[in-house]
Amino acid sequence: MAGKPDPKKPDPKKPAPAKGQNPDQEAPEIEQVLFQGPLFGREANLKAHAKLVQAALVPVKQLISDAMSRRAHTIHMEPREGRVATRFMVDGIPVPAAALPGPKGMAMIQVVKLLAGLDPADRKTPHTGGIKVEFDKLQFHLMIDTAPVAGGAEKLRIKIENRKVVRQRPADVGMPDSMKMKIREMTSERSGIVLVCGPPDSGTTTLSIVALHCVDPYLYQVFNFADLHGRELINVTDFKPEPGHDLELSFDRILRREADVLFMNPLTSPQDAQTIFRYGEKVAFIMEIPANTPYEALTRIIEWVGIDLVLKNLRCILTQKLIRKLCDDCKQAFRPNPLLLKKLGLPPETTVLYRAPQPPPPDDPKAVTIEELCAPCAGVPYHGRAAAFEMLEMTDAMKEVVATNRTPDAIRRQMQAEGQTTLQKDAIRLVAQGKTSLEEIQRVFSSGAPKKKPIKAAPRPPGPPK
Numbered sequence: 230m231a232g233k234p235d236p237k238k239p240d241p242k243k244p245a246p247a248k249g250q251n252p253d254q255e256a257p258e259i260e261q262v263l264f265q266g267p268l269f270g271r272e273a274n275l276k277a278h279a280k281l282v283q284a285a286l287v288p289v290k291q292l293i294s295d296a297m298s299r300r301a302h303t304i305h306m307e308p309r310e311g312r313v314a315t316r317f318m319v320d321g322i323p324v325p326a327a328a329l330p331g332p333k334g335m336a337m338i339q340v341v342k343l344l345a346g347l348d349p350a351d352r353k354t355p356h357t358g359g360i361k362v363e364f365d366k367l368q369f370h371l372m373i374d375t376a377p378v379a380g381g382a383e384k385l386r387i388k389i390e391n392r393k394v395v396r397q398r399p400a401d402v403g404m405p406d407s408m409k410m411k412i413r414e415m416t417s418e419r420s421g422i423v424l425v426c427g428p429p430d431s432g433t434t435t436l437s438i439v440a441l442h443c444v445d446p447y448l449y450q451v452f453n454f455a456d457l458h459g460r461e462l463i464n465v466t467d468f469k470p471e472p473g474h475d476l477e478l479s480f481d482r483i484l485r486r487e488a489d490v491l492f493m494n495p496l497t498s499p500q501d502a503q504t505i506f507r508y509g510e511k512v513a514f515i516m517e518i519p520a521n522t523p524y525e526a527l528t529r530i531i532e533w534v535g536i537d538l539v540l541k542n543l544r545c546i547l548t549q550k551l552i553r554k555l556c557d558d559c560k561q562a563f564r565p566n567p568l569l570l571k572k573l574g575l576p577p578e579t580t581v582l583y584r585a586p587q588p589p590p591p592d593d594p595k596a597v598t599i600e601e602l603c604a605p606c607a608g609v610p611y612h613g614r615a616a617a618f619e620m621l622e623m624t625d626a627m628k629e630v631v632a633t634n635r636t637p638d639a640i641r642r643q644m645q646a647e648g649q650t651t652l653q654k655d656a657i658r659l660v661a662q663g664k665t666s667l668e669e670i671q672r673v674f675s676s677g678a679p680k681k682k683p684i685k686a687a688p689r690p691p692g693p694p695k
């Protein structure tokens with residue numbers, strides 16, 4: 230387990246600040262984030278709010294630096310019972326950070342808005358903005374969302390995006406080649422619609438961009454109609470509709486430019502959906518639809534455009550689930566028994582799978598704890614995430630099921646009968662590749678709150694469950 234030094238990981242020898250610790254008293258040695266101005270052409274008027282800035286800029290800087298040094302991808306700040314609770318999300322798992330005194334937490338939320346060029350005084354409406362930052366010599370964008378909560382306060386979400394990590398191509402997210410080739414084929418005839426869906430924060434926008442990059446850019450003309458909030462697409466031409474042109478006029482114009490594939494904003498209205506599904510005979514489309522599962526997406530689109538257009542032009546519905554990857558420095562190999570392999574549907578010749586290091590026996594005080602065993606992951610023992618995919622393909626047999634017996638069970642059975650990729654099946658691919666553990670798959674697919682790490686869980690006090 231000789232760990233390679235990784236400058237992006239926090240130094241494990243430096244203790245992370247304890248839960249509930251005031252960030253003002255944090256050890257000063259963690260790398261500090263540098264704010265480099267708002268995104269989207271806004272201006273930050275710090276001078277007009279000098280008092281606010283003086284009171285809350287340093288704690289904001291420390292909070293964001295702390296989150297980034299722990300690899301958080303999201304920061305939440307939420308007023309609760311007179312305080313402001315802060316929470317980091319690391320690989321999809323919530324990590325509690327400081328609970329701040331109410332006035333200080335609210336001032337920090339206002340300073341974040343100010344840095345993003347938003348009006349700190351307006352707490353009654355939701356706001357969206359962004360901040361350019363540098364951390365550890367790398368460029369990041371902080372995407373800011375606020376929403377009003379009861380009592381005239383507001384909550385804040387900061388999404389941290391690394392500008393150097395571009396996830397656009399199928400290989401960037403580990404999409405299997407077979408799936409890429411299917412999407413390529415589905416969009417190759419200048420017709421057909423590919424929909425992408427998923428629950429919030431499951432990387433749906435990234436997946437829709439990846440689906441677009443399954444198209445061969447050297448053979449096909451691909452245009453982008455979507456507003457991607459500063460994200461730039463590789464090998465794709467942006468298309469700005471003329472003022473006053475509706476979707477139909479814009480599509481007619483783009484078809485004269487021999488467009489093959491169009492990337493659209495997420496579908497939100499039945500009217501747009503109807504236009505797009507009608508044009509789905511003349512040009513291929515790829516876009517998101519707000520729905521948690523392919524079945525939900527299918528039901529919604531049938532409601533919006535009718536069964537006939539769906540049967541005619543829908544090619545597939547894609548979704549993904551992000552699953553934590555085992556830490557490469559401490560994952561343990563084991564030989565799976567034949568029964569387990571059979572249950573998982575893996576080939577009997579599979580000789581090795583991986584799991585998290587086993588916790589030491591609780592009655593041995595001298596045993597090495599998992600935290601001591603692996604410095605690079607500080608005993609988590611997961612690092613980063615990989616995607617498992619699902620693709621509901623509208624084959625002739627599937628169309629028959631959709632037209633006659635559209636229940637979730639019937640569709641799932643048909644997917645299995647045809648060997649279509651499902652989330653569960655694809656997650657087993659990640660286990661077979663040694664990227665994750667069966668325990669992690671179980672955690673992800675047993676719905677509900679993530680379990681506590683067994684080695685750290687305190688005994689539950691007697692009393693009714695909350």
Ligand SMILES: [Zn+2]
Pocket residue numbers: 556557558559560603604605606607608609610611
């Ligand atoms: Zn580790």
